[in-house]
Amino acid sequence: MAEIQPVRGWRYNAMLSANIDDYVSPLFDVVSAKQREALYRNPLNSIHLSVPRGTDPAGEAGQRLAEWQQTGVLRQDEMPGIYVYYQYFRLPGSHHEYCRKGFMCHIRAAAWADNVVLRHENTLPAAVNDRAELLARTQFQSSATHGLYRDEDFELERYLDEAIADPLYQTEEDYQGARDVLAVIQDAAVIERFRAVLAERQVILADGHHRYEGSLAYRQARMAADPQHTGREPWNFHLMYLTNAAADDLRILPTHRLLLELPGALTDAEFLARLEPYFTVLPQEDAYGLPELIAGKQWAFGLYIGGQAYKLRLRPAAHEQLDWDTTSEVKALDLTVLHFFVLEKALGIIGPDAQRTWPGVAYVRTFSECLTRVDRQEARAALIVNEVTMEEVERVCHSGAVMPPKSTFFYPKTIGGFLFTSIGDAEHDNSFYAPFNSGL
Structure with missing residues (x-):
């Protein structure tokens, strides 16, 4: 199953780490353009390595990385290790940490x-x-993807708790309000326990499908270029943040759908009429009550259109019409029902591709933003959904299928710049790794 390795991490030097909040960065698609611009204005922020800009972005990232290594902005730890990463956070409207x-x-x-590593969504080739390309030009990884393993015995947590009592550094509060601790x-004996536990398990990729596939593509290119490869070269490996899927503090938030347009110049009334054969459509007085109204109900959705709220519930007999070529686990998902009966049947957007x-569809994570954008006429309608459960994610992944786009929003997101790792050729000859290079 999964094979993991300790790393000699690269980190901001001690002086800069004391103000680590100034140098970490979010994933590119979860912040506004204004927030990104503020990060780019800091010449030492990690966004210059994770999402470089310019006429030759990957080349500029490589040049900046070399400068940071030569001038000591980044320093490599002397010994390899497993890096413990805790995120403390609260959900909106709750005081529970x-x-x-x-x-x-x-x-x-x-x-x-x-x-071994299972996906739950498709990727875009570009x-x-x-x-x-960024990996090939820098041989450096600046933000970990997020993977899930399941261990009902929680064997590794005691080692994690012991280590986190002596942190290397922590943020005061990152862009999403979380406190990150490293x-x-x-x-070596503890690291071997980590390796042994993961060796018995598959890993579900929660976040970072494009970065992971980028590592796969780079590895394939290196293997093709070196017929004598041994499989132990650093470029065979990928930086991942691993969390226990059995934990109660693993949160998945819903991602709502905004209809920016209604194809064929449909009126609101015509759209509602097209939904009627598949859904019971019940008008509601209070749009802000929609999330509570649909909570925990299978194939139930909120609709906000033209200033009016509705509760939608799929008619049970309609589900057998869902004829997409996918698994029963995917067909059972709320979002599959929504995409098939609303986007395909009602709006004529045929098929997942x-x-x-x-x-004409946008993905929004904040419920109030959905209502606001419809009221401002920036969108024609908002479709409010329940969150996907961890059990549903696991069932779909083990069925070998993928979910509709933007099905999951694992919260909080990992941050970039907290830890960097190298997959450069020089790492292969490091004697510190010898005990971990013989396999399990």
Whole structure:
């Protein structure tokens, strides 16, 4: 199953780490353009390595990385380790503080067909190519993807808790309101326990499908260029943040759908009429009550259109019409029902591929933003959904299928710049790694 390796992490030097909030960066697609611009104005922010800009972005990232290494902005730890990463956070409207516990390390970049790392969504080739080029030009990883393993015995958590008591550094509060804490485990015997536990398990990729596929593409290119490769070269591995899917503090938030247009110049009344054969459509007085109204109900959705709220519930007999070529686990999902009966049947956007590229739908994570954008006439309608459960994610992944786009929003997101790792050729000859290079 999964093969993990400790890493000699690259981190901001001690002086800069004291103000680590100034140098970490979010994933590119979860912040506004204004927030990104503020990050780019800081010449030492990690966004210059994770999402470089310019006429030759990957080349500029490589040049900046070399400068940071030569001038000591980034320094490599002397010993390899497993890097413990805790995120403390609260959900909107709640005073309860959660703590998502996990660790960062290298994992062998196994192809999807190997059935070791499992995906739950499709990727866009252009985005994968960008990630692969950046990796090829820098041989450096600046933001960990997020993977899930399941361990009902919670065997590793005691080691994580011991390490986090002596942190390397922490943020005061990142862009999403979370407090991020980093520590390290360098005890070889403990690291071997981590490797043994993961060796018995598959990993579900929660976040970072394009970055992971970029690693796969780069690994494939290096293998093709070196017929004598051994499989132990650093470029066989990928930086991943691993968390226990059995933990209560693993949160998945809903991603609502905004209809920016109604094809064929449909009126509101015509759209509602097209929904009637498939859904019971019940008008509601209070749009802000929609999330509570549909909570926990299968195939139930909120609709806000023309200033009026509705509760939609799929007619049970209609579900047998869902004839997409996918697994029963995917067909059972709320979002599959929504995409099939609303986007395809009511709006005529036929099939998952056409829906993925249709510009008439936007994905919004904040319920109030959905209502506001409809009221401002920036969108014709908002479709309010329930969150996907971890059990649903696991069932779909183990069925070998993928979910509709933007099905999951694992919260909080990992941050870039907290830990960097190298997959450069020089790492291969490092004697510190020798005990971990013989396999399990």
